[in-house]
Amino acid sequence: MIRIALVLSLFARVASAQWWQHAVVYEIYPRSFQDSNGDGIGDLKGITSRLDYLHDLGIDAIWLTPIYPSPQVDFGYDISNYEAIDPQYGTLADFDTLVHEARKRGIRILMDMVMNHTSDQHPWFIESRSSRTNPKRDWYVWRDGKAPGQPPNNWLALFGHSAWQYDSGTGQYYYHKFYPQQPDLNWRNPAVERAMFRAVRFWLDRGVAGFRLDAITNLFEDPQLRDERVLGGTNAYGDPNEDDARTDNLPEVHDVLRSLRMVINTYPGDRVLIGETYLHGPEDLNKMYGRNNDELQLPMDMQVGLIDTLDATAYRRRITEAETMVRGNMPLFVFNNHDIHRSWDRYHPAAARIVATILLATRATAQMYYGEEIGMTTTTPTRKEDVRDPIGVIGWPREKGRDGERTPMQWDATANAGFSTSASPWLPVPSSSDSVNVAREQANPGSLLSWYKRLIALRRTDPAMARGDNAMLDYDSLNVLVWLRKTPGRTVVVACNLSAQPKTIVLRGALRPILRSDSAATGRSLPPYAVYIGAVE
Numbered sequence: 265m266i267r268i269a270l271v272l273s274l275f276a277r278v279a280s281a282q283w284w285q286h287a288v289v290y291e292i293y294p295r296s297f298q299d300s301n302g303d304g305i306g307d308l309k310g311i312t313s314r315l316d317y318l319h320d321l322g323i324d325a326i327w328l329t330p331i332y333p334s335p336q337v338d339f340g341y342d343i344s345n346y347e348a349i350d351p352q353y354g355t356l357a358d359f360d361t362l363v364h365e366a367r368k369r370g371i372r373i374l375m376d377m378v379m380n381h382t383s384d385q386h387p388w389f390i391e392s393r394s395s396r397t398n399p400k401r402d403w404y405v406w407r408d409g410k411a412p413g414q415p416p417n418n419w420l421a422l423f424g425h426s427a428w429q430y431d432s433g434t435g436q437y438y439y440h441k442f443y444p445q446q447p448d449l450n451w452r453n454p455a456v457e458r459a460m461f462r463a464v465r466f467w468l469d470r471g472v473a474g475f476r477l478d479a480i481t482n483l484f485e486d487p488q489l490r491d492e493r494v495l496g497g498t499n500a501y502g503d504p505n506e507d508d509a510r511t512d513n514l515p516e517v518h519d520v521l522r523s524l525r526m527v528i529n530t531y532p533g534d535r536v537l538i539g540e541t542y543l544h545g546p547e548d549l550n551k552m553y554g555r556n557n558d559e560l561q562l563p564m565d566m567q568v569g570l571i572d573t574l575d576a577t578a579y580r581r582r583i584t585e586a587e588t589m590v591r592g593n594m595p596l597f598v599f600n601n602h603d604i605h606r607s608w609d610r611y612h613p614a615a616a617r618i619v620a621t622i623l624l625a626t627r628a629t630a631q632m633y634y635g636e637e638i639g640m641t642t643t644t645p646t647r648k649e650d651v652r653d654p655i656g657v658i659g660w661p662r663e664k665g666r667d668g669e670r671t672p673m674q675w676d677a678t679a680n681a682g683f684s685t686s687a688s689p690w691l692p693v694p695s696s697s698d699s700v701n702v703a704r705e706q707a708n709p710g711s712l713l714s715w716y717k718r719l720i721a722l723r724r725t726d727p728a729m730a731r732g733d734n735a736m737l738d739y740d741s742l743n744v745l746v747w748l749r750k751t752p753g754r755t756v757v758v759a760c761n762l763s764a765q766p767k768t769i770v771l772r773g774a775l776r777p778i779l780r781s782d783s784a785a786t787g788r789s790l791p792p793y794a795v796y797i798g799a800v801e
C-alpha cells in the first residue's frame with residue numbers, strides 16, 4: 265500500500281512537472297517581429313536578437329508560425345519543403361542558433377506543422393498533378409466533376425468560393441480547404457502520414473519542444489463527398505453559408521493524433537502538441553485530449569478567447585466549462601493570434617488588463633501573440649490595393665484580410681518602430697508606434713507591458729497562482745468576474761470589474777493586495793474596469 269502511494273505521489277509530482285502545464289507560450293509571426301538584414305521582412309536572426317526581451321517578459325516557449333520554404337501565398341502556410349528554412353528567414357544554422365540561444369534562457373521553440381495541405385509548388389503535388397497514374401496521384405484528393413464544368417459537390421473553401429480546383433492537364437478537380445495554391449493532402453493514404461511524420465521527426469531531432477498543429481481538424485473529408493448542408497444567407501465572399509459537418513472535425517482525425525502523440529512520446533523532454541482547434545463547444549474540445557489522454561496535450565480553447573464582450577456571465581460559464589469538462593487536463597486560453605483581430609479592438613481599450621488577467625491568472629496554459637503585451641491595435645488596410653493577405657482581396661470590402669493583426673512589432677519610437685531599416689517594410693508600421701512601443705513601456709511601471717510582466721512573474725512565484733485550483737464565483741449581476749486560486753495553504757482572489765461603473769462586492773476574509781490595476785481598488789471596491797488580485801488571509 266505504502267509503496268503504491270509513494271509511486272502515485274511520485275507520478276503526480278513528475279506529471280505536474282511537465283513544463284507546458286501552466287506555461288506561457290508566445291506566438292511570433294516571424295515576418296513581423298524583427299528584421300536583421302534590412303529587407304523589410306523579419307527573420308530568425310532578428311528573433312534571436314530579441315530573446316533577452318522575451319526572457320525578461322518571462323515566457324516559457326515561442327511558437328513560430330511557418331518558416332519553411334514557401335511561395336508565401338499564405339505567408340508560409342503553403343509549404344514547399346518541410347525539412348528546410350525559407351531563405352528569407354535565414355538558414356538551418358540560424359535556426360539551430362535560435363534554438364540554442366533560446367534554451368540558454370529557458371525558452372523552448374515550437375514549430376508550426378501544417379499537415380492538412382502543402383503548397384501547389386511542393387514536389388509531391390507537382391508529381392501528383394502530372395498524370396492520373398503518377399504514384400503520388402493519391403497523395404491528394406482528386407475527383408471527377410459532377411458533370412462537365414461542375415465541381416464534384418458544393419464544398420466551399422474557407423478562403424472563398426468552391427473548394428475544388430479544375431486541373432485541365434488531367435481533367436480532374438483537386439480539393440483545397442484553403443487557397444487553390446494549398447491542395448489538401450489525402451490522409452486516407454498511409455504514405456502521407458509516413459511522409460509527414462518524417463518531417464515531424466526531422467524537427468524533433470533538431471531540438472524543437474513540439475508543434476502547433478495547423479488546421480488539424482480539417483485532415484479528413486467525407487469519403488462519399490456528400491454535399492454540405494446549406495444554411496441560408498451569404499458569407500463575406502458572397503458564397504452561400506454552409507455547415508461544415510462533412511469537411512471538419514471528422515472522427516478519423518483522432519487516429520492521426522494518437523499516432524502522432526506516439527511519435528512525440530518517443531522523444532525525451534516532454535514534447536508537446538498544441539492544436540488549432542476552433543470547435544463548436546467544450547464536448548468537442550474534450551475529445552481532442554484523447555479518450556486516454558493520448559492525443560493533444562493542449563487544444564486551443566477559443567470558447568473563452570472569442571467571447572468578445574465584457575460579459576461576466578459568459579466568462580464565468582466558459583471558464584468553468586474549461587476547468588471541469590476536460591477531465592483534469594490543462595485548458596489552453598488564447599485571446600490573440602495572427603488570424604483574428606487583436607483583443608484590444610475586440611473589447612474596450614480599458615479592458616486590456618482584464619484580458620491579460622483572464623489569460624494569465626486562471627489555471628490555464630496561456631498563449632499570447634507578439635505585441636499583445638504592449639497593447640498593439642489592429643491596423644486594417646483602408647484601400648484594397650494595399651492588402652497583402654489574399655483573403656482581403658477576395659473578400660473586399662466585407663473581409664479585409666488579416667494584415668491588420670500582422671503589422672510589425674513596435675519596439676521603439678525610431679524609424680519603422682525599430683523593426684527594420686528598410687524603406688518599405690512588408691506591412692506598414694502603424695503610426696501608434698510613436699506612443700505604443702516596448703522602449704516606452706519598459707520605462708513605465710504603470711504600463712501594460714509592466715502589467716503582463718508582473719502577472720507572468722506572479723503566476724510563477726505565487727504557489728496558489730502557479731498550482732492552485734480555479735473556482736469561479738458568481739457576481740454576474742454586478743458584471744464583476746471573480747475567482748479564487750487555492751492550494752491547501754493559500755487562497756488568492758482575483759476580481760475584475762467588467763463594467764464602466766464602480767462596483768462594490770461582498771467578499772469574506774481579510775484581504776492583502778498582491779497586484780492591482782488601480783490603487784483605489786480594494787478588492788471589495790472596484791473602480792471601472794479595475795483588476796484586483798489579493799491574498800485571502
Ligand code: GLC
Binds near residue numbers: 338342378442479
Ligand atoms: C490556419 C492558420 C492560418 C492559415 C490557415 C491555412 O488557420 O492559422 O493563418 O491561413 O491555417 O493554413
